[in-house]
Amino acid sequence: MNATDYRSCAEDWERRATIRTRPRRLLEDDDKLIFPLCRQPLVLSATFLDQCPQWRDFVLVQTFYKFINDVVIFETEIVDKTARRIAKNRFSVPFPFACRYNAMTVVIDEDYHALVALDFMQQTIEMTGIPPLDLPPHIELSRAVPAAVNQAPEHLRDAVELICIAISENTVTQDVAAFSKDDSVKQSIRGLMADHLFDEGRHAGFWTRLVRLYWQTASEEDRNIIARILPVFLQHYLTNDLQKAFDLQLIEHLDISASTRANLQAEIHALVFPITCQHPLVVNIMGFLHHTGLLQTPSLAQALSAYLPVSGRHS
Incomplete structure:
Protein backbone atom coordinates (compact mmCIF):
# COMPACT_ATOMS: atom_id res chain seq x y z
CA MET A 1 0.00 0.00 0.00
CA ASN A 2 1.26 3.41 -0.93
CA ALA A 3 1.51 6.09 1.74
CA THR A 4 -0.15 8.53 -0.65
CA ASP A 5 -3.33 6.45 -0.36
CA TYR A 6 -3.66 7.32 3.31
CA ARG A 7 -4.28 10.71 4.92
CA SER A 8 -3.00 11.26 8.45
CA CYS A 9 -5.36 12.60 11.11
CA ALA A 10 -2.49 13.94 13.26
CA GLU A 11 -3.54 17.60 13.16
CA ASP A 12 -7.17 16.72 13.72
CA TRP A 13 -6.22 14.61 16.74
CA GLU A 14 -4.08 17.37 18.27
CA ARG A 15 -6.90 19.87 17.86
CA ARG A 16 -9.93 17.77 18.80
CA ALA A 17 -9.08 14.61 20.80
CA THR A 18 -10.90 14.63 24.13
CA ILE A 19 -7.71 13.81 26.03
CA ARG A 20 -6.42 17.16 24.72
CA THR A 21 -9.56 19.24 25.11
CA ARG A 22 -11.93 17.99 27.85
CA PRO A 23 -11.88 18.77 31.58
CA ARG A 24 -12.75 16.08 34.11
CA ARG A 25 -16.50 15.49 34.32
CA LEU A 26 -18.11 15.20 37.76
CA LEU A 27 -21.17 13.08 38.53
CA GLU A 28 -24.19 15.16 39.60
CA ASP A 29 -26.17 14.33 42.72
CA ASP A 30 -29.58 14.93 41.14
CA ASP A 31 -32.73 12.97 40.33
CA LYS A 32 -31.67 12.03 36.80
CA LEU A 33 -30.97 8.40 35.97
CA ILE A 34 -27.49 6.94 35.94
CA PHE A 35 -28.41 4.54 33.12
CA PRO A 36 -31.25 4.59 30.57
CA LEU A 37 -34.31 2.54 31.51
CA CYS A 38 -34.75 1.42 27.91
CA ARG A 39 -31.35 -0.30 28.00
CA GLN A 40 -32.20 -2.50 30.99
CA PRO A 41 -35.35 -4.54 30.26
CA LEU A 42 -35.31 -6.05 33.76
CA VAL A 43 -36.57 -2.82 35.36
CA LEU A 44 -39.35 -2.53 32.78
CA SER A 45 -40.67 -6.08 33.22
CA ALA A 46 -44.19 -6.53 34.56
CA THR A 47 -43.06 -8.42 37.65
CA PHE A 48 -40.38 -5.85 38.53
CA LEU A 49 -42.74 -2.88 38.15
CA ASP A 50 -45.41 -4.60 40.24
CA GLN A 51 -43.35 -6.35 42.92
CA THR A 239 -25.87 -12.37 21.13
CA ASN A 240 -27.16 -11.28 24.52
CA ASP A 241 -26.10 -14.37 26.48
CA LEU A 242 -23.67 -12.43 28.68
CA GLN A 243 -26.24 -9.73 29.46
CA LYS A 244 -28.79 -12.39 30.40
CA ALA A 245 -26.30 -14.06 32.72
CA PHE A 246 -25.55 -10.72 34.36
CA ASP A 247 -29.24 -9.92 34.82
CA LEU A 248 -29.85 -13.32 36.42
CA GLN A 249 -26.93 -12.61 38.79
CA LEU A 250 -28.53 -9.25 39.61
CA ILE A 251 -31.84 -10.89 40.48
CA GLU A 252 -30.04 -13.13 42.99
CA HIS A 253 -28.92 -10.03 44.89
CA LEU A 254 -32.39 -8.48 45.27
CA ASP A 255 -34.11 -8.80 48.66
CA ILE A 256 -37.37 -10.17 47.25
CA SER A 257 -39.63 -13.17 47.74
CA ALA A 258 -38.84 -16.52 46.15
CA SER A 259 -41.90 -16.29 43.90
CA THR A 260 -40.97 -12.81 42.68
CA ARG A 261 -37.42 -14.00 42.02
CA ALA A 262 -38.70 -16.97 40.03
CA ASN A 263 -40.98 -14.74 37.97
CA LEU A 264 -38.18 -12.28 37.21
CA GLN A 265 -35.89 -15.13 36.18
CA ALA A 266 -38.58 -16.52 33.88
CA GLU A 267 -39.05 -13.10 32.26
CA ILE A 268 -35.31 -12.74 31.67
CA HIS A 269 -35.11 -16.22 30.13
CA ALA A 270 -38.04 -15.34 27.90
CA LEU A 271 -36.37 -12.24 26.49
CA VAL A 272 -35.48 -12.83 22.85
CA PHE A 273 -32.76 -11.17 20.83
CA PRO A 274 -33.87 -11.70 17.22
Missing part, protein backbone atom coordinates in the same frame (compact mmCIF):
# COMPACT_ATOMS: atom_id res chain seq x y z
CA CYS A 52 -40.03 -4.57 43.45
CA PRO A 53 -39.80 -1.13 41.80
CA GLN A 54 -37.83 0.08 44.86
CA TRP A 55 -34.83 -1.87 43.50
CA ARG A 56 -34.74 0.14 40.27
CA ASP A 57 -31.82 2.40 41.17
CA PHE A 58 -29.75 -0.54 42.47
CA VAL A 59 -30.27 -2.42 39.21
CA LEU A 60 -29.48 0.64 37.09
CA VAL A 61 -26.31 1.38 39.06
CA GLN A 62 -25.10 -2.22 38.70
CA THR A 63 -25.94 -2.16 34.99
CA PHE A 64 -23.94 1.07 34.68
CA TYR A 65 -20.99 -0.67 36.35
CA LYS A 66 -21.27 -3.50 33.83
CA PHE A 67 -21.41 -0.98 30.99
CA ILE A 68 -18.23 0.67 32.28
CA ASN A 69 -16.55 -2.70 32.73
CA ASP A 70 -17.50 -3.63 29.15
CA VAL A 71 -16.01 -0.36 27.89
CA VAL A 72 -12.74 -0.98 29.72
CA ILE A 73 -12.47 -4.52 28.33
CA PHE A 74 -13.35 -3.37 24.82
CA GLU A 75 -10.93 -0.45 24.82
CA THR A 76 -7.92 -1.96 26.60
CA GLU A 77 -8.06 -5.66 25.76
CA ILE A 78 -9.49 -5.68 22.24
CA VAL A 79 -9.15 -2.43 20.28
CA ASP A 80 -5.92 -1.39 22.02
CA LYS A 81 -4.33 -4.77 21.24
CA THR A 82 -4.90 -4.50 17.49
CA ALA A 83 -4.17 -0.78 17.20
CA ARG A 84 -0.94 -1.14 19.18
CA ARG A 85 0.31 -3.95 16.93
CA ILE A 86 -0.39 -1.82 13.86
CA ALA A 87 1.32 1.21 15.43
CA LYS A 88 4.42 -0.84 16.28
CA ASN A 89 4.54 -2.40 12.79
CA ARG A 90 3.93 -5.87 14.18
CA PHE A 91 0.94 -6.57 11.95
CA SER A 92 1.18 -8.87 8.95
CA VAL A 93 -0.93 -6.48 6.88
CA PRO A 94 1.48 -3.70 5.87
CA PHE A 95 0.40 -0.11 6.46
CA PRO A 96 2.20 3.21 5.77
CA PHE A 97 3.83 5.17 8.58
CA ALA A 98 1.05 7.79 8.69
CA CYS A 99 -1.41 5.01 9.38
CA ARG A 100 0.76 3.56 12.14
CA TYR A 101 1.00 7.02 13.75
CA ASN A 102 -2.78 7.31 13.69
CA ALA A 103 -3.08 3.83 15.20
CA MET A 104 -1.09 5.06 18.20
CA THR A 105 -3.53 7.97 18.67
CA VAL A 106 -6.27 5.33 18.81
CA VAL A 107 -4.31 3.49 21.53
CA ILE A 108 -4.02 6.70 23.55
CA ASP A 109 -7.69 7.59 23.08
CA GLU A 110 -8.94 4.14 24.01
CA ASP A 111 -6.83 3.90 27.15
CA TYR A 112 -8.02 7.39 28.10
CA HIS A 113 -11.65 6.34 27.60
CA ALA A 114 -11.02 3.42 29.93
CA LEU A 115 -9.47 5.74 32.52
CA VAL A 116 -12.44 8.13 32.38
CA ALA A 117 -14.86 5.20 32.64
CA LEU A 118 -13.10 3.95 35.77
CA ASP A 119 -13.20 7.48 37.20
CA PHE A 120 -16.99 7.48 36.74
CA MET A 121 -17.25 4.08 38.40
CA GLN A 122 -15.32 5.38 41.40
CA GLN A 123 -17.45 8.54 41.57
CA THR A 124 -20.62 6.42 41.42
CA ILE A 125 -19.44 4.12 44.22
CA GLU A 126 -18.67 7.14 46.43
CA MET A 127 -21.97 8.91 45.68
CA THR A 128 -24.32 5.92 45.96
CA GLY A 129 -22.50 3.74 48.47
CA ILE A 130 -23.28 0.79 46.21
CA PRO A 131 -20.23 -1.36 45.41
CA PRO A 132 -20.21 -3.29 42.13
CA LEU A 133 -21.08 -6.96 42.08
CA ASP A 134 -18.64 -9.36 40.46
CA LEU A 135 -18.35 -8.05 36.92
CA PRO A 136 -17.96 -10.28 33.83
CA PRO A 137 -14.33 -10.86 32.78
CA HIS A 138 -15.32 -10.97 29.11
CA ILE A 139 -17.58 -9.31 26.57
CA GLU A 140 -19.07 -10.78 23.40
CA LEU A 141 -16.07 -9.67 21.37
CA SER A 142 -13.75 -11.53 23.73
CA ARG A 143 -15.21 -14.70 22.22
CA ALA A 144 -16.18 -13.48 18.75
CA VAL A 145 -12.79 -12.20 17.58
CA PRO A 146 -10.78 -15.32 18.58
CA ALA A 147 -13.51 -17.58 17.16
CA ALA A 148 -13.16 -15.88 13.77
CA VAL A 149 -9.36 -15.55 13.83
CA ASN A 150 -8.94 -19.22 14.71
CA GLN A 151 -10.89 -20.15 11.58
CA ALA A 152 -8.42 -18.31 9.35
CA PRO A 153 -5.25 -19.68 7.78
CA GLU A 154 -2.09 -18.20 9.29
CA HIS A 155 -1.56 -15.59 6.57
CA LEU A 156 -5.10 -14.18 7.02
CA ARG A 157 -5.36 -14.08 10.80
CA ASP A 158 -4.37 -10.44 11.13
CA ALA A 159 -6.63 -9.43 8.25
CA VAL A 160 -9.60 -11.16 9.89
CA GLU A 161 -8.76 -9.51 13.21
CA LEU A 162 -8.62 -6.12 11.48
CA ILE A 163 -12.05 -6.56 9.90
CA CYS A 164 -13.60 -7.78 13.16
CA ILE A 165 -12.22 -4.82 15.11
CA ALA A 166 -13.36 -2.41 12.41
CA ILE A 167 -16.88 -3.85 12.51
CA SER A 168 -17.04 -3.54 16.30
CA GLU A 169 -15.67 0.02 16.33
CA ASN A 170 -18.26 1.14 13.82
CA THR A 171 -21.03 -0.64 15.76
CA VAL A 172 -20.11 0.83 19.14
CA THR A 173 -20.10 4.34 17.67
CA GLN A 174 -23.79 4.05 16.84
CA ASP A 175 -24.53 2.56 20.26
CA VAL A 176 -22.78 5.38 22.10
CA ALA A 177 -24.61 7.96 19.99
CA ALA A 178 -27.98 6.65 21.18
CA PHE A 179 -26.82 6.72 24.82
CA SER A 180 -25.54 10.30 24.60
CA LYS A 181 -28.93 11.63 23.46
CA ASP A 182 -31.06 10.18 26.27
CA ASP A 183 -32.44 13.15 28.23
CA SER A 184 -33.43 11.00 31.22
CA VAL A 185 -29.76 10.37 32.09
CA LYS A 186 -27.47 12.57 34.19
CA GLN A 187 -25.81 15.30 32.13
CA SER A 188 -22.27 14.29 33.13
CA ILE A 189 -22.85 10.72 31.88
CA ARG A 190 -24.38 11.98 28.65
CA GLY A 191 -21.32 14.22 28.37
CA LEU A 192 -19.07 11.23 28.95
CA MET A 193 -20.83 9.42 26.11
CA ALA A 194 -20.66 12.49 23.87
CA ASP A 195 -16.90 12.79 24.51
CA HIS A 196 -16.48 9.11 23.75
CA LEU A 197 -18.53 9.51 20.58
CA PHE A 198 -16.39 12.47 19.52
CA ASP A 199 -13.30 10.26 19.45
CA GLU A 200 -15.05 7.11 18.27
CA GLY A 201 -16.38 8.84 15.18
CA ARG A 202 -12.78 9.50 14.15
CA HIS A 203 -11.80 5.93 15.06
CA ALA A 204 -14.63 4.48 12.98
CA GLY A 205 -13.30 6.38 9.97
CA PHE A 206 -9.77 5.21 10.71
CA TRP A 207 -10.73 1.52 10.79
CA THR A 208 -12.95 1.91 7.74
CA ARG A 209 -10.07 3.32 5.70
CA LEU A 210 -7.76 0.52 6.84
CA VAL A 211 -10.21 -2.19 5.82
CA ARG A 212 -10.85 -0.48 2.49
CA LEU A 213 -7.10 -0.30 1.84
CA TYR A 214 -6.64 -3.95 2.71
CA TRP A 215 -9.61 -5.19 0.69
CA GLN A 216 -8.40 -3.40 -2.45
CA THR A 217 -5.21 -5.48 -2.38
CA ALA A 218 -6.62 -8.81 -1.16
CA SER A 219 -6.69 -11.67 -3.65
CA GLU A 220 -9.99 -13.19 -4.72
CA GLU A 221 -9.06 -16.41 -2.92
CA ASP A 222 -8.37 -14.55 0.33
CA ARG A 223 -11.60 -12.59 0.01
CA ASN A 224 -13.55 -15.81 -0.41
CA ILE A 225 -11.92 -17.36 2.65
CA ILE A 226 -12.75 -14.29 4.75
CA ALA A 227 -16.31 -14.39 3.42
CA ARG A 228 -16.72 -17.86 4.92
CA ILE A 229 -15.33 -16.69 8.28
CA LEU A 230 -17.32 -13.50 8.92
CA PRO A 231 -20.59 -15.33 9.69
CA VAL A 232 -18.72 -17.11 12.51
CA PHE A 233 -17.75 -13.73 13.95
CA LEU A 234 -21.29 -12.35 13.71
CA GLN A 235 -22.77 -15.48 15.29
CA HIS A 236 -20.63 -14.97 18.40
CA TYR A 237 -20.89 -11.17 18.40
CA LEU A 238 -24.64 -10.73 17.95
CA ILE A 275 -31.06 -11.03 14.79
CA THR A 276 -32.74 -10.00 11.57
CA CYS A 277 -31.78 -7.61 8.83
CA GLN A 278 -33.87 -4.94 10.61
CA HIS A 279 -31.90 -5.12 13.87
CA PRO A 280 -30.00 -1.83 14.43
CA LEU A 281 -26.69 -3.61 15.05
CA VAL A 282 -27.06 -5.56 11.81
CA VAL A 283 -28.01 -2.44 9.87
CA ASN A 284 -24.89 -0.67 11.18
CA ILE A 285 -22.64 -3.62 10.35
CA MET A 286 -24.02 -4.02 6.84
CA GLY A 287 -23.60 -0.28 6.29
CA PHE A 288 -19.95 -0.54 7.29
CA LEU A 289 -19.36 -3.53 4.99
CA HIS A 290 -20.96 -1.62 2.15
CA HIS A 291 -18.82 1.50 2.68
CA THR A 292 -15.61 -0.51 2.79
CA GLY A 293 -16.45 -2.33 -0.42
CA LEU A 294 -16.67 -5.77 1.17
CA LEU A 295 -20.31 -6.28 0.25
CA GLN A 296 -19.43 -5.73 -3.40
CA THR A 297 -17.61 -9.08 -3.23
CA PRO A 298 -20.17 -11.69 -4.38
CA SER A 299 -18.97 -14.47 -2.06
CA LEU A 300 -19.18 -12.21 0.98
CA ALA A 301 -22.61 -10.88 0.05
CA GLN A 302 -23.76 -14.46 -0.37
CA ALA A 303 -22.25 -15.56 2.97
CA LEU A 304 -24.05 -12.74 4.78
CA SER A 305 -27.27 -12.91 2.78
CA ALA A 306 -29.28 -13.79 5.90
CA TYR A 307 -28.35 -10.38 7.34
CA LEU A 308 -29.19 -8.38 4.21
CA PRO A 309 -32.56 -6.94 3.26
CA VAL A 310 -34.19 -8.84 0.40
CA SER A 311 -33.34 -6.08 -2.07
CA GLY A 312 -29.63 -6.38 -1.23
CA ARG A 313 -29.28 -10.13 -1.56
CA HIS A 314 -27.57 -11.93 -4.39
CA SER A 315 -29.27 -14.93 -5.86
